[in-house]
Amino acid sequence: MMGVCSLELRGISYFFILFLVFVVSLGEGQNGCHELIRCGGRGQNYTIRFPFRLDTQPDDCGYPIPGFTLSSTHTNDTVLQLPNFVKFFVENIDYKSQVIEVYDPDNCFPRQLRDLNLSSSPFLFKHQPYQYDYAFFNCSSKETQAVDAIFCLSGPSHEVRAFYSDSDINDLPIASCKKMYTLPSISNDQLFGYDNILRLKWDSPKCGHCERKGKGCRLKSNSNESETECFSKHSKGVLLKLKITGIVFSSFLSILAIFALYRIYSYDKAEKENQAKIKTFLEDYKNFKPTRFSYSDIKRITNQFVEKLGEGAYGTVFKGKLSNEVHVAVKMIMNTSKENGEEFINEVGTMGRIHHVNVVRLVGFCADGFRRALVYEFLPNYSLEKFISSVDTKNRFFGWDKLQDIAIGIAKGIDYLHQGCDQQILHFDIKPHNVLLDENFNPKISDFGLAKLCSKDQSAVSMTTARGTLGYIAPEVFSRNFGNVSYKSDIYSFGILLLEVVGGRKNVDITAENTSQVYFPEWIYNFLEQKEDLRVFIEDDEDAEIAKKLAIIGLWCIQWHPVDRPSMKVIIQMLEGGHKLTMPPNPFASTSPTRPKLDQKLDVILEQE
Incomplete structure (x- = not known):
């Protein structure tokens, strides 16, 4: 079967190559010149022919004055070179109207047109409606999202803004701006990057009348001047080639049809299953791979x-x-x-x-x-923070069963980051604000800007600066006195999150005036020791047990030394009821190691790779 397929493919390739040879030779004009088919930036095909030529073609294929010679980039884009080293990519050429459309690959006409002077070229700007003269100003103090800002000219510390050049300067908000230059006849869309097409017209040579008659245009023979003439594109030789091309093309289609019928006939079950696997893979890859x-x-x-x-x-x-x-x-x-x-x-x-x-x-x-x-x-219910720290908490309270489900979902997400990928992913910013909720209030961990990748067997992570949010950062991230930075640092942050869920308040109240207030996790611990209710919404004993379970697990997670904290797999088992829970050691007792205070600045001890 494979041998037959190979022979069929060879036959099709042979006839297809022969067909291409005839098609290429069909467009040959005088002196062996031929049309070149190119593709514009938006996928539109156009041809390069007289008066233009590519720099790889003979000189007499194009009009013999500077400006009509085009070049190619390594990506096969066509470049039009204009005076003062201004270069544009060719989008299309309309030979009947004698207009060439070009575009800037950087989509920044205000920069390119500043240096452009068409007086020494054969081209003129094609007039378009809604073109104005604009004056450009460099403003040192940026205004957020100014509607008249030119983004491609602006930078981190300055902003370039454009105004109509005939505007009264006293009416313009440009007190901290300096005028740069003026551009004549540019449209709003080109100015702000919405229309990345510039249309240039040439008056000479006049070949448009030839094109409108369906004829070709070329230099007049035996003329010392650059005169042009129209000529018929079809001749007896060309008609013969057309007939031969038709025969070749018909043969090619016939063989292609025979091959297609053969492939359909020989399609067995194994190949169908293979195609289904490929289709499934491509769909999965399309769904998971981020799009640029x-x-x-x-x-x-x-x-x-x-x-x-x-x-x-x-x-x-x-x-x-x-x-x-x-x-x-x-x-x-x-x-x-x-x-x-x-x-x-x-x-x-x-x-x-x-x-x-x-x-x-x-x-x-x-x-x-x-x-x-x-x-x-898009997750329609926003973040967990809105539901556990709202002033109107009663109206936003989920119920303890749902809070437990949310805690289990977050724990499974963190466990996946630590053990489910090829490399271990440490998040370093676990907090209610970074837990989003879908339409069914299922939790999803977000914001990986501070995440760090490391191998699964790596027991310690090298860090040069502390990362995370105050109140959720594990002690070892501040100082090596508490142990090595590892996946246990995320578990500490998760523990603080659990205690916030139970207590219905934030771990850090920056606006609090009473700096001597009881440390929030210690407040939870004291409640458990005194066997008091943790929250006013507990209605029955089952809810009280869930609240107590979440609090105990949270306290296990925030032990000062990483070695005393459980792994995320053990935490999931605790949450799902697979472990008998006992109260952890009291980390707030006077005999416990010194813990970092919320307002204390600790020196970061650098770790080596």
């Missing part, structure tokens, strides 16, 4: 950033949708510092390999110039 979006994609997904979900220290989160059924949350990262850049790379690299029901899925990301964004699955 452009900035224009992000604007379309968020409908121009209409619906804001929230705002934090590192950016703003907007609601968007990929389709009518698929909604997403788009986090625009506004800060462009080196540290946040590393966190962005870290989060994309880490979450791209994570696929678990209790870990939020990274749908895609955007890294378009200095614009960066993360696109997550």
Whole structure:
């Protein structure tokens, strides 16, 4: 069977190559010149022919003045070289209208057009509606999301803004700005990057009338000047080639049809199963692999950033949708510092390999110039923090059975990070704010900007700076006096989260004026020792047992020394009722090792790899 398939493929390849040879020779003009088919940036095909030529073709294939010679990049894009070393990529050539469409690969016409002077080239700007003269100003103090900002010219410490050049300068908000230059006749869409097409027209040579008649255009023979003439594209030789090409093409289609019928006939059960496996793999890969979006994609997904979900220290989160059924949350990262850049790379690299029901899925990301964004699955019930630290807690209370389910889900997500991947993933920022809830209030761990990858058999992790959120950071992250940094550091943070769930309050109250208030975990421990209710919402003994269980497990998790904390697998067994729970040692007794105070600054002891 394989031998027959090989012979069929060889036959098809032979006729297909022969067909291509005839098609290429069909377009030959004078002096062996032929049309070249190219593909524009948006997938549109166009041809290169007189008066243009590619720099690999003979000189007499194009019009003999500078400007009509094109070149190719290593990616097979066609480049138009204009005066002052301005280069654009060719999108399309309309020979009838004598217009060439070009685009800037960096989508920044305001930068390119500044240096462009067409007086020494054969091209002129093609007039378009809604073109204006703009003056550009460099503003040292940035205004967030200024509508007149030119993003491709702006930077982290300055912002370039554009205004109509005939505007009264006294009416412009440019007190801290300095004028840079003026650009004539540029459209709004080109200015702000919505239309990345520039149309240039040439008047000479005049070949448009030849094209409209269905004829070709070429240099006139035996003429000392650069005169052109029309010529018929078809000749007897060409007609013969057309007939031969038709025969070859018909033969090719016939053999292709025979081969297709043979393949359908010989399709057995094993090959069908193989195709099904491949299809399943591709679907899974498409669903799990993060997609890279452009900035224009992000604007379309968020409908121009209409619906804001929230705002934090590192950016703003907007609601968007990929389709009518698929909604997403788009986090625009506004800060462009080196540290946040590393966190962005870290989060994309880490979450791209994570696929678990209790870990939020990274749908895609955007890294378009200095614009960066993360696109997550949308979770309609926001974060766990809103339900355990709200002033209106009674109206938001889940019930103890659901709180226990949420705790188990978070624990399984952390256990997956520690043991379920090829490498161990330490989150370092487990807290209620980073636990999101889906439509059924199932928890999903999010925000992997501080995560660290290490091998599963690595007992200690090297760190040069403490990472995490105050109140949730394990003692060993501050100081090696408490032990090595490891996966047990996430367990400490999880323990604080459990105690917050039980107590219905935050571990750290930065606004509290009474600095001598009882340390929050110690407050929980005292309640358990005194056998008092932990929360006013406990209605029966079963709920009281769940609250007590969560509190005891949380206290086991926050033991000062990592070796005294249980593993996440043991914690899951505790939560699911597989262990008999006993009270842990009291870490708050006066005889216990000194614990770090909330307002104490500890020196970080550097660890070696």
